[in-house]
Amino acid sequence: MENYLIAMAVSAGIYALMALGVNVIWGLAGMVNLGLVGFFAVGAYVSALLTLKLGLPIAVGMASGAVLTAAVGVAVALVTVRLRGDYLAIVTLGFAETIRIVASNTLWLTNGTDGISGIAGPYRGSLSPAAFNLTYLAIVTAIVAVTFVLAERLRASPFGRVLRAIRDDEQVAAIAGKHVALFKVKAFAIGAAALGLAGALYAHYTSYIAPDIFVPLLTLYIKLALLAGGLGNNRGAIVGAFAVVFLLESTRFVIPLVPGVSAVQGAALRELLIATALIVMLRYRPRGLIPERLPRIPVPPSTPPSVPPAAAASTKNYQPTA
Amino acid sequence: MALLEVRELTRSFYGIHALGGVDLRVEAHRITGLIGPNGAGKTTLFNCISGVVPPDSGTVLFGGQDITGWRPDRIASVGLIRTFQIARGFPRLSVYENLLLYGDRQPGERASAALVRSTAALRRESELIDLAFAIASRLNLVRVLNDPASSLSGGQKKLLEIGRVLMARPQLILLDEPVAGVNPSLTREIAGHLRALVDDGLSVLLIEHHMDTIAQLCDHVVVLAEGKNLAEGSFDELSRNEAVQEAYMGRKRRVS
Known part of the structure; x- marks a missing residue:
């Protein structure tokens, strides 16, 4: 049971990393990316292949996974730079499916639908499974913590302000002197890097990847995590990721307790529960558990009164009698 | 030399000639009015000058430099900033942020500088905050600085629109109906x-339907009708001009 909980914490951490990445693209810059599982897959495959086929150290593999996925992000962003909303969503969805189908058919490189097994994990051989799990949890936690700090800096910076401006009105942002296309490409690259790193972390943890892991459902889980936590908000991304993993896993235990439901029906019921959770969430807390807040900039104390001093004094002295 | 000079500008949309060869000269340190009936092409002219829509042909010279067909952010960076007719902006940014966004030369807009929180970016940010505060004081927006822009009243949105433009410290501002409504x-x-x-040294090109404001403010007025130049001169001259009266009021039917 302990091992199971640790494994869930690791996967929640990986979800959180993905949600942080998507938050840059979708939450801040407002670009609907339905292809995030494709970036996740690129990072996983790059790191797995580099460590397995070239014998590179795991850390190098993971870093390369992040960098290469960022490069793919740049390519996708350049192709889609003029697309918005639904159009961008459908193209990115197509991108992710393309990655999955290419991975299924490029037998010489990815071993097709059989997948790649025996991917190295840090100290996997020399540790007990429990110790390995804990070590990996520590690594994932550290990476999520660092990414969170960096993402917070981005959000609070003038760079983040430009992204949020683009989210509201691209044309006015251009008039404000911002090179909109360049900012979009940068946001995509940064978000994709986090997604690729998450993919690499996943590959080295489970030691096995195959195309059928990288299905659109995973994209939706991350979208759900971000919506539940609060779009545009890094704290919310992490809280949402943990909430989604908790929801997914707890239903696994609850469903078998429902009498007269077969295993297959149970699986369907679980999807139903998750969908219901999303609808309830959007109905009652449309801005998520932790809504995005505007950064407050202190107003200098030497505020010139906008009402004449006499009037201000008289309002101050006014005492309601009721 | 005129600060802004537009020559023979044309632009069509699906066969409709929104601009059919418009000429325009805006002198520095003056308020030039741009008037004309609805559909005369005033806003299209603004769009072509500011780079939102590329013109089909013609040239736009700003300070003697050919800026025809440039990207809007490049045009903004040489000191020509416009506003929009329906107060547009960034509803989910605070008033402060709406102002700060228009500040130029902010190194913190580079992702790398943002990640390491460079001191240059922090220093520039505090300069911009001071400038934003000064502009907000001038426009009576101090009390709402930390409110989301979406919560402003219509009039405050118009003021914010002017404030944002000022943050960019432009040479020429193009205002699209600043007092409508x-x-x-x-x-x-x-x-x-x-x-x-204008007394501080800026130059203004102003679209407005409110004739009292035009009469009161503008040193020089240009009239467009059906995508072409109709007349120009002082407001008094134009108000006596029969062609202008016709364009606005229609032709008097001659009964014989």
């Missing part, structure tokens, strides 16, 4: 702000 006292206030800006 604004109450008379705020209209006078906005007119006063515009006059003060």
